[in-house]
Amino acid sequence: MLASMQDDPPILVCADLQVEYLTPGRRHVVLDGDAVTARCLELLTLWRSNLWPVMHLKRIAQAAWFNPASGLTDWIAETRPRPGEMTFEHPLPSAYSSSRFVDYMSSIRTTRCILIGFSLDETILATAVDGFHRSHRYQVVTDAAACRQPGTDDAAAYRHAVVNVIGNFATMQSSAELIRTSGAVAV
Numbered sequence: 001m002l003a004s005m006q007d008d009p010p011i012l013v014c015a016d017l018q019v020e021y022l023t024p025g026r027r028h029v030v031l032d033g034d035a036v037t038a039r040c041l042e043l044l045t046l047w048r049s050n051l052w053p054v055m056h057l058k059r060i061a062q063a064a065w066f067n068p069a070s071g072l073t074d075w076i077a078e079t080r081p082r083p084g085e086m087t088f089e090h091p092l093p094s095a096y097s098s099s100r101f102v103d104y105m106s107s108i109r110t111t112r113c114i115l116i117g118f119s120l121d122e123t124i125l126a127t128a129v130d131g132f133h134r135s136h137r138y139q140v141v142t143d144a145a146a147c148r149q150p151g152t153d154d155a156a157a158y159r160h161a162v163v164n165v166i167g168n169f170a171t172m173q174s175s176a177e178l179i180r181t182s183g184a185v186a187v
Contacts, residue, residue, distance in 0.1 A: 009052035010139070012043060015095070015117035015124050016059045017079040021148070028148040030118050031155060039144035039175045040116050041078055046182060048082070055086040055113075057095045059123060093119070094126035096134075111136040114178070115170070116144040121162045128170040138170035141178055 017040060020026055022033045030036065047054050060073065081087050088101040095101045105111060113131070115124050115138055124145055128138045140163075147159050163172065 010112035010114050011053045011055050012047040013055045013057060013113045013115045014040060014079060015057045015115055016119040017076050017117050018058060019074050019076060021118040030146040030148055032146055036144060036146040037076060043116055043144055043175060044079060046179060056081045057123060058087065058089045060089045060091055093122040094130045096127065096130040105136060113138050115140045118146050120145045120147045125162060125166050128166050132169040140166055140170050140172055141175050142172050144175045
């Protein structure tokens with residue numbers, strides 16, 4: 001089913017676009033972070049130029065490896081939320097661990113969200129699963145979403161497995177396809 005983005009544009013959800021994930025030597029460093037950040041910026045630019053809704057998620061875990069007072073939790077400068085864009089901080093992997101996020105998602109008429117960003121194997125996966133169980137529709141832009149470096153030697157196989165699992169709960173699409181069809185989005 002195709003829906004016009006001008007009639008009901010989906011919300012672009014930028015998950016955990018934080019410095020922590022781009023800092024070499026950190027536990028949650030993303031291997032292809034620069035390439036994914038570039039694709040996220042391309043999509044952010046499209047959404048912002050069309051004045052479509054943008055939402056930012058920020059992980060604020062209280063674990064020993066995650067120090068919220070550190071500058072590592074800051075937004076990546078180019079992806080920093082702009083005035084008028086929604087922001088939600090979440091302590092657990094799912095954005096639904098934020099009561100403000102739950103309240104917002106419960107109050108909107110049509111819930112269609114496009115997920116991009118970091119923490120594919122945590123925030124994006126958990127949010128897509130939680131949203132699925134609430135009848136919210138999510139779409140993940142596969143090449144604009146990245147995993148941390150896994151504890152295995154085969155990062156590609158790990159990422160592929162995570163994408164396959166998410167595919168049970170959300171629609172998967174490439175950034176090129178999404179940009180090419182920016183007048184209409186498959187939902």
